């Protein structure tokens with residue numbers, strides 16, 4: 171049995187799926203609108219649409235973010251332990267966070283099956299598997315998700331196939347095979363009565379090209395969830411699109427005909443109508459002054475790792491020990507995660523940053539919020555962003571990210587702003603650059619050359 175690390179080792183050394191087969195489709199791209207969970211366009215769907223209470227919403231985000239961060243660090247520990255003891259206990263780790271539909275807040279409309287069924291999925295860089303809630307008999311009042319019996323292209327993976335016994339067996343399949351043609355099942359349990367049961371299948375996805383034509387993505391591996399237990403769900407969401415780094419992920423399969431490049435641009439849900447968050451497969455027009463740094467693939471599960479070297483405020487580097495930024499199997503290092511709302515920092519980075527920022531905000535009225543260390547209450551027009559120190563995150567390769575002030579002094583409610591950072595738990599873990607911090611920037615992931623490019627953007631460009 172191959173451990174996950176060996177698996178990634180093979181992937182990165184042999185590059186067996188990153189074949190340099192850049193065919194390109196004559197400059198064409200696939201573009202998705204990423205819809206924020208609170209987007210007014212989703213109002214028709216119960217459970218989605220603008221929140222009734224911003225503060226409540228933010229509390230939820232913080233809650234799910236912390237769970238996510240804990241799960242990442244637990245999975246990393248589990249993996250290390252499994253490697254030491256040479257067991258394969260680790261292998262289910264990549265699936266875990268995809269199990270919770272609450273993680274991640276940007277939604278992708280996706281056409282699945284033949285004829286296509288239109289689903290609303292959560293974009294999740296924590297998941298390598300794309301899965302949906304399956305079923306044909308809809309209970310009264312229950313949201314209709316995917317019905318495999320109505321799709322002619324749906325092909326169940328059977329449990330006697332090598333795909334089930336070897337390929338998926340190394341990742342998350344159960345290995346139970348009552349009959350040779352029984353479905354290849356998974357049962358992901360992550361403690362406290364939470365589990366997701368389902369089976370694997372190949373299915374056809376329909377992607378819309380920018381040129382107007384449709385492109386079929388055939389034999390794409392999906393998970394068909396039959397039972398979800400103990401996980402608080404949003405009925406309006408049909409599943410998860412796996413954007414992690416893995417041969418099975420939508421990001422990798424989707425970008426393979428486009429030079430293994432994908433990009434996205436995120437805006438907050440208060441943005442004007444003409445501005446949309448989006449995800450693109452292929453080479454797209456990007457803003458000027460792109461900066462580039464190494465993308466660390468295959469080291470932090472299926473996440474996208476980055477090499478941060480420091481943080482500065484108004485040009486002065488903060489005193490942060492360099493070990494904080496070192497990517498290790500047991501934590502440390504940084505990932506860029508579209509599915510986390512806030513930014514999580516190891517305590518040795520969090521403390522000096524927070525102290526300096528708090529100092530710069532003392533002239534405002536302090537506001538107590540149990541979820542954040544520091545918030546202020548401001549009257550309309552009182553907050554002056556130009557007085558807040560300029561935050562820069564420095565990466566290897568001289569790349570510097572300069573987020574707008576609203577990305578780190580975040581508006582959590584009318585007249586309430588909080589410093590949008592959270593400390594990692596005392597036992598450590600991986601620092602996370604969350605989606606608010608990434609807003610109003612264009613992000614390009616080049617999986618072939620392992621490079622991450624970014625630049626400020628209003629997200630209006632195609």
Ligand SMILES: *[C@@H]1O[C@H](CO)[C@@H](O)[C@H](O)[C@H]1NC(C)=O
Pocket residue numbers: 328329330331332350351
């Ligand atoms: C199981 O799947 C494999 C590969 O798709 C196929 O060759 C085989 O015939 C299937 N076996 C059964 C019993 O359906």
Ligand SMILES: *[C@@H]1O[C@H](CO)[C@@H](O)[C@H](O)[C@H]1NC(C)=O
Pocket residue numbers: 325326327328333372389390
């Ligand atoms: C599913 O797709 C994979 C990858 O294209 C292929 O190797 C496998 O034979 C397919 N299995 C079925 C049952 O369609």
Ligand SMILES: *[C@@H]1O[C@H](CO)[C@@H](O)[C@H](O)[C@H]1NC(C)=O
Pocket residue numbers: 554555556557
């Ligand atoms: C904001 O602060 C800057 C620098 O102190 C100052 O020049 C500017 O006039 C202030 N703007 C407002 C609207 O108060």
